[in-house]
Amino acid sequence: MKIGIIDIGSNSVRLGMLADGKTLFKKLETTRLAEGLSKSGKLSQKSIERTASAVEQFFAEAKEEGAEKVYAFATAAVRTAQNGGDFVSRVRQICGIEVDVISGGLEAEIGVLGALGVKNGGVIDIGGASTEVIVKKDGEYLFSKSIDIGAVRLNDIAGHNKELLEQAISDKLGDLGKFTAGRYKMYAIGGTATTIAALKHGFYSPEITHGTVLTFEEVERYATELLTLTVEEVRALGGMQYERADVIGGACLLLARLMQRLNIKVITVSEADNIEGYCVYKEGAK
Numbered sequence: 193m194k195i196g197i198i199d200i201g202s203n204s205v206r207l208g209m210l211a212d213g214k215t216l217f218k219k220l221e222t223t224r225l226a227e228g229l230s231k232s233g234k235l236s237q238k239s240i241e242r243t244a245s246a247v248e249q250f251f252a253e254a255k256e257e258g259a260e261k262v263y264a265f266a267t268a269a270v271r272t273a274q275n276g277g278d279f280v281s282r283v284r285q286i287c288g289i290e291v292d293v294i295s296g297g298l299e300a301e302i303g304v305l306g307a308l309g310v311k312n313g314g315v316i317d318i319g320g321a322s323t324e325v326i327v328k329k330d331g332e333y334l335f336s337k338s339i340d341i342g343a344v345r346l347n348d349i350a351g352h353n354k355e356l357l358e359q360a361i362s363d364k365l366g367d368l369g370k371f372t373a374g375r376y377k378m379y380a381i382g383g384t385a386t387t388i389a390a391l392k393h394g395f396y397s398p399e400i401t402h403g404t405v406l407t408f409e410e411v412e413r414y415a416t417e418l419l420t421l422t423v424e425e426v427r428a429l430g431g432m433q434y435e436r437a438d439v440i441g442g443a444c445l446l447l448a449r450l451m452q453r454l455n456i457k458v459i460t461v462s463e464a465d466n467i468e469g470y471c472v473y474k475e476g477a478k
Contacts, residue, residue, distance in 0.1 A: 202320025296338025
């Protein structure tokens with residue numbers, strides 16, 4: 193049975209097509225749903241319309257590809273916006289699909305489920321408006337945090353100003369406590385992680401980026417380099433997604449500070465993520 197999963201993130205909308213527990217393909221459309229959210233507390237009408245349109249397009253494509261079921265879930269931008277319900281209503285109006293607005297805790301759980309399955313370890317998922325960190329061992333969650341900062345929010349707050357970015361990140365990481373994640377096998381999922389892996393290889397290919405190991409020193413160096421370049425210069429780098437160039441520097445710095453704070457020396461990039469995890473959450477493991 194084919195299943196379509198639409199992940200409505202704060203930066204991008206993604207479609208994943210799965211069958212019998214295997215991922216057939218994934219597609220992405222950058223819509224910046226969270227643009228301006230950190231300042232206004234609301235989703236703009238323009239971001240609602242362009243994101244709802246992407247959901248409608250992916251819903252139709254999933255059906256054309258033979259999906260018997262199509263699920264859609266939304267994360268931080270919709271759950272934190274004062275008018276998140278307006279977005280859900282708009283999607284329902286134009287294509288009839290009901291959007292599941294998931295909690296930060298569930299977002300972390302489906303991320304680790306998608307990346308690790310039943311294995312022990314942890315996941316860092318930097319999104320557009322939030323970041324999830326979760327570690328599990330023998331089926332139990334040892335640590336789980338959803339932090340309301342991400343690539344788009346950082347860009348809205350501080351742009352490419354490294355000093356302001358450092359302060360914004362420090363303010364949000366204060367409640368992480370003294371948990372040490374470095375003793376566990378840690379994975380990074382989401383666009384920030386796969387983009388850094390693509391930069392390391394000089395091009396993007398899911399088969400190549402999946403399993404890429406990044407050291408703390410590499411992530412720190414990429415953050416410093418990216419924040420010294422103009423957006424146009426970042427876009428010219430091999431492996432860089434055009435629409436992500438203005439937010440990747442701050443997001444990379446956030447990953448570096450998370451690794452530093454949690455004492456993570458190396459992290460492995462995973463292309464399997466919350467799309468696979470949400471499918472298992474709804475349908476069970478195949």
